[in-house]
Amino acid sequence: MEKIYDVIILGAGAAGLSAGIYTSRGKLDTLILSEGVTGGQMVLTNEIANYPGVEMIKGYELADIMKRQAKSFGCTLKANVKIVDYRLTEEIKEVELEDGRVFRAKAVILTPGGKPRSLNITGEKEFEGRGISYCATCDADFFRDKRLIVVGGGNSALEEAVTLTHFASQVTIVHQFDHFQAFAYAVEEASRNPKISFIMESELRAYEGNGTLQRVQIEHLKTGELTHLDTDGVFVFIGYIPNTAAFKGLVAMNERSEIVVDETMKTNLPGVFAAGDCVAKRYRQVTTAVSDGTIAALSAIEYIRSK
């Protein structure tokens, strides 16, 4: 007889690992399958300063602790797998991997998280790692005394632009609107920085260069005028998109492709729960993902025990 897990958790970020800690500690036979890196966006965060009970911790360290906690309670974790099919409507749910393996469970918790949004313009693939970056912490020191562009208008964009001025000779922020979404403190700090200039109501249309990035094409959205700006690097901080494409048509979503759940993290399908950045909600923090994952796990435990 083929093994049937109690719960399969799809995703190993803060929500997925929290859910795994709770279900495995609740003595449910739990499998976490992750198409990405264990820790999700926690790993993409250099330092986390607002996780209650922990004064300051590297994102990867917090992720590593959560992973070890989940495993210590008996949770099985398989990362970097490729999932090709989900069958979630029947009582026993099935998840099929690219290598043909099929995993079965009584309940599923969807925690696929989100991924950094890219511009999806000409030259993107060619210049990733050769001038285009999504991580100032990682790559800033390749751009000492160079000219940089930061794309975006949220907190991340403005805060990282200020960080990048410690390395670069000048930083130009390109933003699509005539105002920023960032908090006032971040806007003020960037505005005060003599190395930072702004190009508003504009979007990048193409990356150009020869081996490495040398310039970008920019369109002014009001006038449609196309110009070129020489640069040595572009850092893109334009938010995240939920990793829910694979669940389209399977579970109910809103117009932003976020999974719709109730207050107990139930989706519209019996035995299918969702948590973390993939669900429709206002705030996305490590703490809210942990909360969602906990609730989803407790709901899954209740669902299985009621059967």
Place this chain on the structure above:
Amino acid sequence: MKYLRTNIQEIETAAELQKIINENENVMVCCGRMGPMCIPVYEIMEELEEEYDNVKFYSMAFDSPESNVIRSAPECRGFMGLPFTMYYKDGKVAKATTSIQSMPQVKANLDEYLS
């Protein structure tokens, strides 16, 4: 001195790297930091160690002076994203990549260059 907290064996000196690539037909080395673009590659390498038993997997700290041998390699010219990942075949660089790589990208390189 070890800098990286991963389950991949860390090479500490240029001499050690040279010895390893001389003594092994297929070697993959991820040269990075404990950062968001590097950690996923270390984890992928951990996952693949069993599947690719013909390949030796190592890490090397980007900030160690000893890793200059990778940082200044001709194959890494123009690289501006961590990690620098090297694929060595018969003691020579067969492929080098910059910035984060996905599991399919790493497997494609292993299959094409270190088979």
